[in-house]
Amino acid sequence: MDLVQIARSNLEGFRYAGTEVALCVLIVALLLSGVILPFRKNRRLFLIISMLGLALAMTASLKQPGAGKGVRYFADLFLWDSFSVFFKLFFVAAAAFTILMAQMNREVEDYEFNECCLLVVSVTLGMVLLASSVDLLMIYLAFETMSLLSYLLVGIRFREARGGEAALKYVLYGAFTSGVMLFGFSLVYGLAGTTDIMEIGRILNSAHMAGQNRALFVLMVLFFLAGLLFKTASFPFHIWCPDVYEGAPTPVTAFLSVGPKAAGFAVFIRLFYTLFAREVGDQGFAAIEQVDWPAIVAVISAITMSLGNLSAIHQDNVKRLLAYSSIAHAGYLLMGIACLDKLGLEAVAFYLVVYLFMNLGAFAVVTAVNNGEGGEDIRFYRGLSARAPMACVAMAVFLFSLIGIPPFAGFVGKVFLFSAVILKKYYWLAIVAAINTVISLYYYVRLIKAMFIDQAEVSFEPRVSGVSYAVIGALALPTLVLGVYWQPLAAFIESIF
Amino acid sequence: MKNFAFNVFVIITLIPSFWVALSSNIVHAAFSLFFTFFGVAGLYVLLGADFLGVLQVLVYISGILVLIIFGVMMTQRAQMEHISTRLPGRFAGAVLSVLVFGGFMVAVYKTAWPKLTELPEPVPTTSEIGNLLLGKYLIPFEVASVLLLAVLVGAALIVRQSVRKE
Amino acid sequence: MADLYQKLVMLLGDDLTVLILGIVLTLGFIQFNSLFLIWLERKVAGHMQLRLGPMEVGPHGIIQTIADGIKLVGKQLITPRYVDKWLFMLAPVIVLMPVPLAFLVLPVHPGVVVLDMNVGILLIFGFSTLNVLTILMAGWGSHNKYSLLGAIRAVAQNIAYESPLLVTVITAVLWARSLNMSAIVDAQDKIWFVFTPWGALAFLIFLISATAETNRAPFDLPEAESELVAGFHTEYSGMRFAMFFLAEYTNMFIVSAVGVTLFLGGWRGPILPGFIWFLLKSYVLVFMFLWFRWTFPRVRFDQLLGFAWKVLLPIALVNLVVTGGAIKLIDLIR
Numbered sequence: 001m002d003l004v005q006i007a008r009s010n011l012e013g014f015r016y017a018g019t020e021v022a023l024c025v026l027i028v029a030l031l032l033s034g035v036i037l038p039f040r041k042n043r044r045l046f047l048i049i050s051m052l053g054l055a056l057a058m059t060a061s062l063k064q065p066g067a068g069k070g071v072r073y074f075a076d077l078f079l080w081d082s083f084s085v086f087f088k089l090f091f092v093a094a095a096a097f098t099i100l101m102a103q104m105n106r107e108v109e110d111y112e113f114n115e116c117c118l119l120v121v122s123v124t125l126g127m128v129l130l131a132s133s134v135d136l137l138m139i140y141l142a143f144e145t146m147s148l149l150s151y152l153l154v155g156i157r158f159r160e161a162r163g164g165e166a167a168l169k170y171v172l173y174g175a176f177t178s179g180v181m182l183f184g185f186s187l188v189y190g191l192a193g194t195t196d197i198m199e200i201g202r203i204l205n206s207a208h209m210a211g212q213n214r215a216l217f218v219l220m221v222l223f224f225l226a227g228l229l230f231k232t233a234s235f236p237f238h239i240w241c242p243d244v245y246e247g248a249p250t251p252v253t254a255f256l257s258v259g260p261k262a263a264g265f266a267v268f269i270r271l272f273y274t275l276f277a278r279e280v281g282d283q284g285f286a287a288i289e290q291v292d293w294p295a296i297v298a299v300i301s302a303i304t305m306s307l308g309n310l311s312a313i314h315q316d317n318v319k320r321l322l323a324y325s326s327i328a329h330a331g332y333l334l335m336g337i338a339c340l341d342k343l344g345l346e347a348v349a350f351y352l353v354v355y356l357f358m359n360l361g362a363f364a365v366v367t368a369v370n371n372g373e374g375g376e377d378i379r380f381y382r383g384l385s386a387r388a389p390m391a392c393v394a395m396a397v398f399l400f401s402l403i404g405i406p407p408f409a410g411f412v413g414k415v416f417l418f419s420a421v422i423l424k425k426y427y428w429l430a431i432v433a434a435i436n437t438v439i440s441l442y443y444y445v446r447l448i449k450a451m452f453i454d455q456a457e458v459s460f461e462p463r464v465s466g467v468s469y470a471v472i473g474a475l476a477l478p479t480l481v482l483g484v485y486w487q488p489l490a491a492f493i494e495s496i497f
Numbered sequence: 498m499k500n501f502a503f504n505v506f507v508i509i510t511l512i513p514s515f516w517v518a519l520s521s522n523i524v525h526a527a528f529s530l531f532f533t534f535f536g537v538a539g540l541y542v543l544l545g546a547d548f549l550g551v552l553q554v555l556v557y558i559s560g561i562l563v564l565i566i567f568g569v570m571m572t573q574r575a576q577m578e579h580i581s582t583r584l585p586g587r588f589a590g591a592v593l594s595v596l597v598f599g600g601f602m603v604a605v606y607k608t609a610w611p612k613l614t615e616l617p618e619p620v621p622t623t624s625e626i627g628n629l630l631l632g633k634y635l636i637p638f639e640v641a642s643v644l645l646l647a648v649l650v651g652a653a654l655i656v657r658q659s660v661r662k663e
Numbered sequence: 664m665a666d667l668y669q670k671l672v673m674l675l676g677d678d679l680t681v682l683i684l685g686i687v688l689t690l691g692f693i694q695f696n697s698l699f700l701i702w703l704e705r706k707v708a709g710h711m712q713l714r715l716g717p718m719e720v721g722p723h724g725i726i727q728t729i730a731d732g733i734k735l736v737g738k739q740l741i742t743p744r745y746v747d748k749w750l751f752m753l754a755p756v757i758v759l760m761p762v763p764l765a766f767l768v769l770p771v772h773p774g775v776v777v778l779d780m781n782v783g784i785l786l787i788f789g790f791s792t793l794n795v796l797t798i799l800m801a802g803w804g805s806h807n808k809y810s811l812l813g814a815i816r817a818v819a820q821n822i823a824y825e826s827p828l829l830v831t832v833i834t835a836v837l838w839a840r841s842l843n844m845s846a847i848v849d850a851q852d853k854i855w856f857v858f859t860p861w862g863a864l865a866f867l868i869f870l871i872s873a874t875a876e877t878n879r880a881p882f883d884l885p886e887a888e889s890e891l892v893a894g895f896h897t898e899y900s901g902m903r904f905a906m907f908f909l910a911e912y913t914n915m916f917i918v919s920a921v922g923v924t925l926f927l928g929g930w931r932g933p934i935l936p937g938f939i940w941f942l943l944k945s946y947v948l949v950f951m952f953l954w955f956r957w958t959f960p961r962v963r964f965d966q967l968l969g970f971a972w973k974v975l976l977p978i979a980l981v982n983l984v985v986t987g988g989a990i991k992l993i994d995l996i997r
Contacts (some may be wrong), residue, residue, distance in 0.1 A: 006632040013636070022642060031650065075633045129640060141637050145644045152651030182595040187604075193611055215604040388604035524803060525749060529798060551785040559792030559825075566799050567818055568810070621781040623842055 006075050013073035016080040018060025019088045023125040025117060026053025031370060031396040031430030034114035041110040047103045050117045054096045055127075055444060062086040069211030076134040076196065082496035086349065087131035088222055090356065094259045095124040097471065101251040105466045106371045108249055112156060122257060123149045127263040134274075136185045139267060143227070147174050150260055154248040166247025173230060173240040181227025187220050197274050205278040208288055217276075217290035224271060225296070234330045235304040244313075245323035249313065250370055253319060257326040262352050265333055269345060277340065284341045298338035302432045305331025310438040316378045318366055319358075321443060322359070325402060335433060336417050339424045342497045347416035349493045354401070354413040361398040361475035365391050368464045368472065381447060383456030389400045391464050392451045395475045399444040400477050404437055410483035416490075470477050503543055510536030534558050535607055545619035612648045675746030682767075689766040693759075697912040698728045704953050706912035711957045738901035743806065745899065748835040750804030755906035756901065758797040761790035762913045769920055770845045772930055772938040783844040786833060787876065787921055791876075794914060795821045798885065798895050801907070805898040813894025817885035820875055823971035824882075830979035831865040834986045838862065848929035855928040861986040866926040866978050870951070873918040875971070877911065879952055881959035882967060919948035 010078050013020060027100065029049055039045055063085075069321040078084075098120050102108050109117050126145030151171045157163025158200040191213070202431025203209065230237040245253045276293055277285040287294055308328030315321040333355075338349035369380060369390055401410035414437070421430045482489060513532035522528040536559040541550035630638050672680045697859060702717070702725060708717025717724030742751065768783035770776040795818055802814020836842055838859075839850035856862035875882035886894030896907045923929060923944040930937030932944075962970075 003628060003632050006635075010635055027643065027647070031646075074636045077633075077636060112654060115650055119647060119651055122643065125643065138637050138640075141640055141644075145640065145647075148644065149647050149651060152648065153653070155651075155655055158655045190610060191608070197586075215600070216608040219600060344614075399513070463627045470615045522747075524747070525742070528800060529748065530795075546780050547780065550784070551782045551789050554789035555785060557788065559795060561820070563795050563818055565800065566796075567815070568801075570799075570803060570815070625783060 009073070009075050009228065013075075013078070014106060014212050016073045017078070018063070018484050019092065019128050020052060020125065021056045021126060021143070022057035022060045022123055023092075025229060026050065026057070026121050027125065029053060030114060030118045030121065033120070038391065040114070043103055043110060043113050046117050047079075047099065050099045050121065050355050052120070054099070057092045058089065058096075061085055061092065061128075078129075078132045079134040079136045080132065083266075083270070084132035086493070086496045087262070090352065091124050091127040091131065091259055091261060093357050094255060094262070094356060094360070096222050097364075097475065098251050098255040098293065098436065099260070100467070100471045101254060101360075101367050102249075104371070104465055104471065105249065105251050105367050108156065109122050115139045116153070116156065116252075118284065119149050119153050123153065123255070123259065127259055127266075130263050131266050131270075131397065134197050134270070136189060136197060136200075139197070139271070140178075140182060140185060143178060143231075145304035146260055146263055147178060147231075150256060153252045153255070154244055156249055156252065157247065163323045164247075164248040166244045167303055170239045170244045175183075177226045177230035178194075180223050180384060184227075186224065187216060191216065191220075193354055196269065198207070200277070201274040202277055205288060212290070214290045221276065221296070224275075225300075228264055228268045228271070228284065232261050232268065232330045233327050233335070234334060235300055235307055235327075236259050238304065238307065238327045238330075242320045242323040245326070246317060248374075250319065250363055250367045250376075252359050253323075257322070257359055257363070261326065261330065262356070263425055265337070267350060268337060269348070272337070273345070273401025285342065287340060294338045294340045297334055298426060298429050299335035300427055301338055302330050304328070304334060305436045307331075309443075311438045312440070312443045315443070316463075317376050318378060318381065318424050320445065321378075321447070322362055322366070325440070325444075326359065329359075329402075330465055332414070335359055335406065335421050335426075335429055338426065338429070339420045341420070341424065343423060344417075344420040345497050346493050347413070347420045349496065350416050350486075350490060353493075354409040354479070357475050357478045357482070358398045358401040358410055361472060361479060362395065362402065364396065364468070364472050364475055365395040368468045369462055371463050371465075371468075378447065378450055379457045380460070381450045382454040383451070383460075384462065385452045385458065388462045388464055390469065391472065392460070394472045395451065396448050397476050397479055399448055401483070404442050405481045407480075409479045409486070412483055412486045426462060473489075503540070506539035506543065507535045508536075509539065522544050523569055524566070527562070530562055531558060534562060543662075545617075547619070548623045563662055583623070681777055685767055686763055689763045689777075692766070693762060693909065693913050696916050697909045698732070698911040700729075700910070700915065700949065701728045701796040703950075704956075706769060706895065707950070707953045708957050710838055711954075713794035732905065735905040736902055740897075740903060741900045743898055745806045747804040747806060750800045750897075753796050754804055757792070757800075757902040758910040759913075761793045762917065766792045768844050769917075769924060770929055771941050772936070776845055776936070777844055781842065782842045784836060784842050784847065784921075784925070787822065787917070788829065788832065790918055791914065791917060792821070792825060794910070795877075797910075801899070802895040807898050809891045809893075809897045810895050813885045813891050813897070816891075819884065819968060820878070820884065820921060820971075820975050823959050823968050824872040824975075826877035827868050827975035827979040828876060830976065831869040831872070834861065834865040834958060834979070834983050837983070837986055838991065844924055844929075848924060851931060855931070857926040857927065859989075859991060860928060861982055864978070864982050864988070866922070866950070868950075868975055868982070869922055869926065872971075872975065873922065874952060874955055875967070877918055877952070879915065879940060880956040881961050883956075883961065884964055884967060914951055915952055916945060918950070919945045922948055977996050 023184075026049070030046065031054075033045065033049060041270050057365045063079055063083065070079050072079055097416055101124070102113065102116055102120070114299075123146055126142050126147075126149065129142035130139065130146060133142055134135060149175060151167060154170050155163065155167030158167055173435055188200055189195060192203045194203075212456065226237065229235070233241040245257065248256065272293065273285060273467075277287045301400060305328045308324045308326075308331060312321050312324035315324060333351060336344040336351070338344070339347075352382045366376065368374060368388075369384070397408060401408035404414035418430055418433065421433070509535050512535075513529040516529040517526045520529065534553060538550045538557075541547075541553055559595035591637065664806055666778050668684075673888070705715040705727070706724070717727040720727045720730050740750070765787045767777040767783075768786055769781050799814050799815040802810045802812075802817070805811075835847065835856055838856050839847040841847060841850065857866045885891075886896070891897070899907060920941070923941065927944050927948075929939040932940035937945075
């Protein structure tokens with residue numbers, strides 16, 4: 001392509017990049033309004049600006065591409081297809097809920113709120129770019145945009161011992177694993193000679209490559225896994241997760257457990273199903289012959305969920321408990337990726353949506369309890385139902401949904417995942433997952449018991465504001481509705497793969 | 498001649514990088530990076546990427562390395578603090594690195610890399626890089642600047658916090 | 664001579680011969696230049712303060728510096744007990760390393776340049792900023808609080824002034840449309856860059872930043888005698904100290920030569936041969952540095968940093984944009 005053509009392609013690309021542009025505009029708006037001194041501590045103003053910008057981004061990403069393989073834009077670095085549109089919507093929604101939670105949260109102080117919004121929006125921009133990029137260079141850049149800025153978000157409480165520890169652990173693990181992943185990228189580039197992942201996928205899956213270069217393929221898969229398993233908080237790169245989740249301000253924790261984690265899964269699917277697998281027939285994929293990576297992912301999935309659930313049992317700190325629970329859920333989600341067919345991917349996408357609502361909801365309640373004199377320890381939850389009944393009921397809904405009990409959305413999500421696994425004849429994996437669900441029952445119900453049955457240990461007045469109730473309600477509603485009326489979402493998700 | 502130069506730069510890169518990893522004096526480790534970066538710049542130039550090589554010196558040595566050393570010096574008791582792991586840790590690390598290295602060697606030598614039929618003559622790369630940055634890679638370039646902007650804001654946020662505490 | 668050159672070419676090939684000759688000549692010139700500049704500085708200082716300066720050794724003290732050099736070589740090398748031996752020894756050795764490299768890409772005469780590199784100007788700045796690293800080495804290695812303070816000041820100051828300096832260099836590069844030093848000189852065949860309005864401003868910023876980059880007064884805070892003894896080279900004696908001295912004066916010349924190449928048309932000039940013009944212009948700039956030192960009082964450190972970040976850098980950036988616009992405009996008119 002000559003320069004004029006590229007310039008034209010770059011200009012035309014803006015038709016498909018509505019979300020990205022809206023987020024960039026929002027970043028600039030936040031930056032400029034934050035400079036004006038009288039506005040510095042005005043939480044409501046920044047909240048309104050953020051919500052307007054995110055609503056704009058949301059509407060911009062609503063436009064659906066028709067059938068077919070989507071459109072390449074920005075000099076072929078990005079792809080506009082239903083997959084990326086789905087994840088764009090997902091990330092923008094996660095950002096909106098996070099900012100709402102941050103607004104009602106007292107851990108984020110007034111003078112920090114502007115920067116906090118700005119960082120959340122920037123991380124979202126990174127995730128949105130990640131979902132739509134199909135070029136190794138751009139994928140890495142978007143990945144780092146997301147990572148670097150989430151390190152900073154975790155480091156908002158840097159001067160406090162826990163916050164500093166959390167930020168440092170996150171940075172050190174993150175830098176190491178993304179470096180390893182970058183090394184994997186370089187190996188792929190060396191073998192294929194291009195950074196366009198569609199093209200690389202074609203070369204790696206071509207007939208004359210079949211069965212060759214086994215050692216290199218093993219290395220590539222392992223290196224890719226390092227970066228992706230870190231982002232999704234899966235074994236063996238899950239160790240940072242509890243400390244980071246505990247040390248970060250609660251809204252940030254909530255955001256990390258949903259946004260970057262889902263982004264990790266998005267890029268996981270994009271990379272592995274393009275580079276190391278090819279479509280076979282209507283519904284299935286076939287992995288490359290050199291490495292049986294679906295088996296590796298299945299084993300990792302089993303270990304991850306068992307580790308997460310077993311470690312969660314002894315946790316008295318609710319944020320740590322939810323951290324281990326999020327590790328366990330990463331394990332469940334990995335099952336769907338190991339399935340290697342469209343059913344599995346649909347189950348992953350569906351479960352991610354459900355997870356967005358129920359996990360953010362649980363953290364929203366934690367945030368509400370944290371305000372005032374409350375804390376994160378389970379002591380504060382004992383007998384809470386007498387003083388904040390609505391919040392406790394909502395929390396119970398979220399926790400039951402996280403376990404996967406009917407009639408909540410989590411149940412439907414788990415059914416999709418399990419059926420995909422069983423149809424693929426991974427019986428052992430399904431059994432492990434079932435056992436894990438039972439284990440998880442223990443620690444979730446322990447928290448519910450503390451709230452509804454135990455006697456109050458610490459007496460404090462939880463200050464749950466109207467906004468908090470609105471947010472919690474807005475998250476509880478889909479958790480309930482999706483449990484009984486899931487067809488529209490399932491149909492939508494079926495259309496994206 | 499070119500092979501000789503290549504070997505020299507490889508040695509300049511590798512030996513100090515051992516020092517970086519093994520030295521228990523953190524300041525020495527940081528200064529050893531100087532030679533590593535320098536060697537890498539030399540390798541770039543040998544591979545025909547003159548612009549990249551010089552930028553490597555400009556950005557990594559006189560920018561990033563100076564900041565690293567500055568950071569190390571500002572750390573309290575940097576000279577007294579000896580950062581070395583205990584012997585079992587070192588042993589495990591050594592075994593692991595040997596294994597990884599072995600894996601690499603196997604992978605690299607057993608792979609049928611696509612080879613260039615002939616080495617192209619080194620050409621000036623500066624204008625080519627400029628065209629790519631303002632053409633095909635314009636959007637990544639801009640994304641990087643958004644990233645840097647947000648990182649600046651975040652860094653200011655963290656620093657301001659410590660200022661307010663005092 | 665010509666015969667010897669032929670033999671060398673047969674033995675080593677064309678490029679290598681030129682390179683080796685270039686390095687040898689450069690090293691010779693560095694020695695001469697430092698000797699001359701140190702004498703010149705003392706003379707200029709003397710006359711500006713209504714003294715005569717060195718008068719004893721040779722006519723007008725012209726070989727005073729040689730005598731000083733012999734004294735320095737003969738002096739004992741003192742290594743304090745608690746220094747970090749590696750860094751302490753290495754710093755004076757590598758302080759001179761980047762200097763000859765910078766000389767190699769300077770076009771000194773029509774068609775005479777040792778390494779005609781496409782990225783010549785970047786190479787010079789890449790290597791001349793290594794200076795900071797050696798200052799850090801010396802400052803940390805000396806295990807002395809004055810040294811460390813001097814080194815820290817040097818780093819903060821160098822980072823601050825490197826930014827406007829590089830922006831002005833980019834301005835000149837934009838005007839010449841090349842990073843190649845010879846091409847930059849060629850581009851000034853009609854008009855020297857300094858005679859354009861934006862070029863004059865860029866040259867002014869370049870001059871100020873270069874003074875700070877070479878740690879010269881009024882920006883000599885890294886070695887401010889009245890507060891830090893001698894800054895980063897407090898603990899160095901004898902030949903090691905001489906190395907730092909040598910590097911400082913050589914850097915001064917390099918910065919001037921780069922300024923001449925970028926803004927003052929390099930070797931261009933009427934009647935006289937090119938290399939004479941080149942040297943003449945460079946030494947005029949060097950003289951300006953000496954002039955600054957003996958006329959301006961030392962600034963305060965916060966003023967120093969504030970001036971770089973808040974004044975020089977914005978002006979330099981705006982100037983860069985203006986230059987770009989002007990180039991486009993001139994293109995349109997043609």
